[in-house]
Structures are given as structure tokens and as C-alpha cells.
Amino acid sequence: MGMTIVEKILAKASGKASVKPGDVLEPEVNVAMSHENAALVINQFNEVFQGTNIAPKVWDPERIAIIFDHRVPAESSKTATNQKKIRNFVKANGIKKFHDIRSDEGGICHQILAEYGYIRPGYVVVGTDSHTTTHGAFGAFSFGIGATEMASVWSLGTVLNVEVPETIKVIVNGKFKDNVYPKDLILYIIGKLTAQGANFKVIEFHGEAIRNMPMSGRLVLCNMSVEAGATSGVVPGDEETARYLKEAGVKDKIENVLPDADAKYCRIVEIDANELEPQIALPHTVDNVKPISKVDKVKIDQIVIGSCTNGRLDDLEIAASILKGKKVAEDTRMLIFPASWNIYKKALKQGLLEIFSDSGAIIMNPGCGCCLGVHQGALGDGETALSTTNRNFKGRMGNPKGDVYLCSPATAAASAVTGYITSPEKGVK
Amino acid sequence: MSKVIYIFGDDISTDAIYPGRYMATVLPTETPQFCFADYTELNKKLVAKEYPAGSVIIGGNNFGCGSSREQAASTILGHGLVVITKNYARIFLQNAINLGLNLITCPDIEAEPGDEIELKGDKVINKTKGKEFSTIPLPAARMAIVEAGGLIPYTRKKVVQKYS
Numbered sequence: 001m002g003m004t005i006v007e008k009i010l011a012k013a014s015g016k017a018s019v020k021p022g023d024v025l026e027p028e029v030n031v032a033m034s035h036e037n038a039a040l041v042i043n044q045f046n047e048v049f050q051g052t053n054i055a056p057k058v059w060d061p062e063r064i065a066i067i068f069d070h071r072v073p074a075e076s077s078k079t080a081t082n083q084k085k086i087r088n089f090v091k092a093n094g095i096k097k098f099h100d101i102r103s104d105e106g107g108i109c110h111q112i113l114a115e116y117g118y119i120r121p122g123y124v125v126v127g128t129d130s131h132t133t134t135h136g137a138f139g140a141f142s143f144g145i146g147a148t149e150m151a152s153v154w155s156l157g158t159v160l161n162v163e164v165p166e167t168i169k170v171i172v173n174g175k176f177k178d179n180v181y182p183k184d185l186i187l188y189i190i191g192k193l194t195a196q197g198a199n200f201k202v203i204e205f206h207g208e209a210i211r212n213m214p215m216s217g218r219l220v221l222c223n224m225s226v227e228a229g230a231t232s233g234v235v236p237g238d239e240e241t242a243r244y245l246k247e248a249g250v251k252d253k254i255e256n257v258l259p260d261a262d263a264k265y266c267r268i269v270e271i272d273a274n275e276l277e278p279q280i281a282l283p284h285t286v287d288n289v290k291p292i293s294k295v296d297k298v299k300i301d302q303i304v305i306g307s308c309t310n311g312r313l314d315d316l317e318i319a320a321s322i323l324k325g326k327k328v329a330e331d332t333r334m335l336i337f338p339a340s341w342n343i344y345k346k347a348l349k350q351g352l353l354e355i356f357s358d359s360g361a362i363i364m365n366p367g368c369g370c371c372l373g374v375h376q377g378a379l380g381d382g383e384t385a386l387s388t389t390n391r392n393f394k395g396r397m398g399n400p401k402g403d404v405y406l407c408s409p410a411t412a413a414a415s416a417v418t419g420y421i422t423s424p425e426k427g428v429k
Numbered sequence: 430m431s432k433v434i435y436i437f438g439d440d441i442s443t444d445a446i447y448p449g450r451y452m453a454t455v456l457p458t459e460t461p462q463f464c465f466a467d468y469t470e471l472n473k474k475l476v477a478k479e480y481p482a483g484s485v486i487i488g489g490n491n492f493g494c495g496s497s498r499e500q501a502a503s504t505i506l507g508h509g510l511v512v513i514t515k516n517y518a519r520i521f522l523q524n525a526i527n528l529g530l531n532l533i534t535c536p537d538i539e540a541e542p543g544d545e546i547e548l549k550g551d552k553v554i555n556k557t558k559g560k561e562f563s564t565i566p567l568p569a570a571r572m573a574i575v576e577a578g579g580l581i582p583y584t585r586k587k588v589v590q591k592y593s
Contacts, residue, residue, distance in 0.1 A: 024569075036453075037498070040455035047581050051585075052585060054589070071452075076453050078453040078454065079453040130495060130497040144497040144520050145523065146498075146502070146524035149527055149580060151584070152580055152581075155588050156584065156587055161570040161571065161574065195440050195494055196491035199518060231519055372444075374452060393442040394467070395444055398450055
């Protein structure tokens with residue numbers, strides 16, 4: 001019987017000729033990523049070895065990545081102490097893929113794994129972050145796990161008791177209207193599937209619109225697949241995957257893992273990209289999605305462009321093209337978080353940061369910023385944010401009495417100018 | 430016999446269980462203070478230890494969706510709460526199993542705050558309503574971790590094998 005991409009990856013990583021949904025495997029891990037929550041992983045990792053008379057030892061320091069992004073620079077003494085503990089562990093264990101709070105290596109974990117060429121098609125990637133689904137954009141099986149499970153991976157190099165997930169095939173044909181972006185597509189898909197529609201399943205993306213999409217867009221689709229509950233999103237590798245990895249400095253030959261023609265899918269969803277208009281996720285669930293023409297004129301207090309979803313260079317370029325020569329509306333504030341320092345520096349060179357600062361937007365340091373409500377831009381009681389981030393749960397931006405709407409960078413920039421939710425004009429690209 | 434202390438709706442995220450602003454606190458011994466922090470009354474009573482261990486919270490569909498933060502499982506575990514919901518999001522379910530938190534999947538559960546609940550074999554009995562509900566057991570692969578007492582002892586055994 002034919003296999004899907006993830007079935008093929010899992011078969012190979014577990015030394016099996018073939019697998020089917022429901023099989024329980026112990027696949028080998030190629031990349032194991034953590035961020036500040038490595039502090040808890042270290043704690044659990046030491047627990048694993050407790051009472052064994054074996055000195056705690058990571059299985060392979062080359063395959064572990066630790067990237068500081070959730071609270072950079074530290075917002076509290078507690079975080080700073082956790083970061084210090086992690087730095088010491090990194091040194092003691094010789095962990096190579098470590099990215100500290102520095103402008104010559106730092107950024108959001110999911111952007112760093114991508115732009116440093118750490119991921120290859122066919123890899124098994126785990127991360128102590130639910131948006132680890134992002135790396136399926138490279139044709140890898142990439143999924144989020146908890147800290148204790150990561151401690152187990154650090155100890156053994158495998159993920160224990162992985163159940164082979166079923167796969168949903170999403171086929172997107174046609175061409176996007178020129179004010180519609182990958183973010184609008186994934187919001188539409190989440191609205192259609194619902195927040196639990198892909199629970200315990202993989203979403204495999206196919207079709208003309210996906211093949212024509214640059215890696216930056218594929219990363220957006222896979223990043224937010226988890227908002228439909230998916231274990232992972234995955235895009236078949238192609239020339240675009242190879243181009244991106246080559247640009248990221250990868251020299252080894254890229255071997256794509258592609259699905260068999262007779263692979264079995266639990267559901268097939270077809271979408272015509274021509275039909276889509278800009279989409280908005282309304283408070284307080286990501287699947288509460290409406291086309292922008294059906295959304296009321298909502299006044300916005302805080303606009304956010306950034307995150308592991310939409311803080312890439314092309315996102316900043318689109319926003320700058322809309323904001324150029326314009327001002328952020330009075331009574332609205334705008335925060336911009338480039339997803340990495342590499343992106344920050346490119347945006348600086350291209351003059352994008354100047355456009356933003358002339359418009360009145362605040363340029364923040366790369367990192368997760370206010371997305372998860374820890375620091376750098378909390379909402380006041382009764383305030384509303386429009387954000388290119390990935391979650392709008394109650395309390396997400398630091399205040400359960402605030403509302404968060406989600407959109408594309410183009411919609412965010414157009415709305416920054418007017419001060420209320422506004423559709424980007426056609427022809428802004 | 431245990432009392433239902435709170436009924437949640439669908440799609441309760443890990444941000445609702447353990448808000449992001451407390452994520453610098455990671456140790457399972459320290460996370461219980463922030464359990465359901467934005468449900469101010471519930472949190473106050475939990476922290477004041479007004480609910481005995483074994484008290485029941487009821488959820489709808491997709492309980493624990495969102496972030497992979499393990500604090501969401503350890504904070505509930507710290508209060509000894511029993512969670513009964515229609516179904517769970519994947520990472521939260523796995524985190525709970527890994528830490529040994531008792532999650533019960535009961536698709537047809539009906540209950541109100543104050544109802545007396547008894548767990549009997551694979552049934553949830555609502556004594557107050559005089560009704561019985563079936564539960565869905567964990568798959569065998571996950572049960573193995575529960576039976577080992579959580580993922581740490583489960584992995585410890587494998588580590589000992591690996592280095593011996």
C-alpha cells in the first residue's frame with residue numbers, strides 16, 4: 001500500500017519497510033529544539049538519570065538546538081536565571097546549535113532553524129514548542145512535544161511510542177488575488193477544519209498554489225497547522241526547498257521524500273485560491289474566521305507585525321510598501337518584531353526600518369515579543385489588538401480583558417493607517 | 430466520591446490553564462499557584478486549598494489546545510484535580526500522561542457544579558444525576574507510560590538498558 005510523506009519518514013526513521021496509521025514506533029530524531037523552556041527540560045533530564053549511577057549525558061550534542069526567543073532580553077530575574085542555567089548546560093554538554101541573545105546569531109527559534117539550514121526533507125524534528133509544525137515546510141515530520149518528552153529524547157535520541165498519524169490532504173489550486181497571502185489561506189483552512197479538525201493528524205499540502213509559493217509562505221502554512229490541531233503540516237520538497245536550503249548555506253545533496261501516488265488520506269480538502277479574500281480570525285479562538293468583508297469596522301489600539309508566523313523579510317516588505325509615506329493612525333500604536341536579526345539587518349539595509357520609524361511604528365528587537373503575553377506590549381483592559389501572530393486565545397496578549405484579532409501583514413499595515421480593521425488595497429505587492 | 434468544582438466549555442487552551450505571563454515559573458512544585466490564574470475565583474479557591482484532591486473539573490472538546498507548555502499539566506496535577514472532558518488536544522494529553530496526571534475521556538459526560546462523581550472501572554458515574562457514562566481508555570502505547578508511573582521512570586529503564 002502507498003504511503004504519505006510522514007508515513008515514509010517514520011518508516012525510515014524506525015527502520016521499517018512500511019508503516020500505517022496507528023502503528024506505534026520509536027523513530028530516531030534528527031533535530032531536537034528547545035527555547036527558554038530548556039530550563040525545565042534540564043530539570044527533567046537530570047531526573048531521568050537519578051539513582052542510576054550513570055552520569056547524565058545527552059545522546060548527541062550536534063542534534064540539539066537551543067534558541068532564546070520567548071523572553072529576550074529577560075523580562076524578569078527568574079527568566080535571566082533560567083537562561084543562565086541553560087547557558088551553563090550548553091557549555092557543559094557541548095551543544096552546537098545554540099543561539100544566544102545576540103544580534104549576530106539570534107532570533108525566533110522557528111526562523112533560526114530555517115535560515116541556518118538545520119532542517120532537511122525527510123528529517124524527524126521535535127521541539128518543545130507547539131509551532132514546531134513550521135518545519136514541515138521543508139518536507140520533514142516536525143512536531144511539538146513537552147519538556148519531559150524532550151528530556152527523554154535528549155537521553156535516548158528517539159521519541160518513544162509515536163503513533164503513526166493519519167493524513168489530511170489539502171489541495172490548493174488557482175492563483176491568489178494580489179491582496180491575499182499564505183496567512184489568509186491558512187486562516188481560511190483553520191476556519192474550515194475547526195480548531196480540532198486535524199487533531200492527531202498531519203496536513204499534507206498540495207496543488208499549484210503551494211508549488212508556486214515561496215518557502216516563506218510554506219512556513220506560514222505549516223506553522224499554523226497546529227491551530228487546527230494538527231501534529232504537523234508538511235509540504236512536499238521541490239526546487240524551491242532546494243533553493244532555500246542552498247541559500248541558507250546547505251551543501252549536501254537534498255533528497256526529497258514524496259508521497260506515493262496511491263497514498264491513503266483520511267480526508268481530502270480542495271480549495272480554489274482565486275476565491276479567497278483577506279481573512280480575519282476573531283476573538284477568542286483561531287478557528288473563528290471570517291472573510292474581511294464580513295468583519296465589522298473594529299477600532300484597533302495595537303497593531304503587531306512579527307512572530308514565527310509572519311515576521312519574515314517579505315512580510316516586512318509588504319508592510320513597508322503600504323506604510324511608505326503614511327502615518328500610523330492617531331490613537332493606534334504599532335509594534336514590529338522582525339523574526340530574526342538577519343531579517344532585522346536586511347530590513348535595515350533596504351530602508352524598511354526607516355519607513356516604519358517615519359510612520360510612527362516602534363521597531364522591537366527580534367523575538368516572540370508580545371505574542372504570548374509575557375512582555376513587550378500588553379493590552380490594557382478593553383483594548384483590541386490586530387496581529388500577524390498565530391493565537392488569539394483569551395489572555396494571550398497579556399490581558400484576559402483584551403481582544404486579539406489575527407490577520408496577514410498586509411491587512412495589519414493597511415489597518416495601522418486607518419486605525420480600524422481595513423482590507424489591503426489590491427495591487428500592493 | 431468527588432465533587433465537580435468547575436465546568437469549562439470547548440477549546441480551553443493551555444493559555445487559559447496556565448497563562449503565558451507565568452511561564453518563567455517552570456518547576457512542577459511551583460506551578461500550582463498559577464492554575465487557571467485568569468479564572469480569578471477558581472484560582473483563589475484552589476490556592477486556598479478549599480478543594481480536596483480528587484475534585485473534578487469538566488471540559489468540552491479539545492481541552493488543552495495551543496501551546497506545548499508542560500506547566501498546564503503540572504499545575505493541575507499539583508492540585509490533584511481529576512479532569513473529565515469529551516476529548517483532548519494532542520500535546521496536552523501526552524504531557525499529562527508523561528507526568529502521571531489522570532485525564533479521563535468521556536464523550537457524553539453530563540454534569541453540573543456540585544454534582545457527586547464516582548469513577549468505577551471504565552465508567553464515570555454522576556451520583557447526583559443518577560447517570561452512568563462510558564469512557565474511552567488510552568491507547569496501549571500510552572497506557573504503558575502511565576503504568577510505568579510516567580515518562581521519567583519509563584525512560585530511566587531504557588537509559589539503564591542503553592548504558593549496561
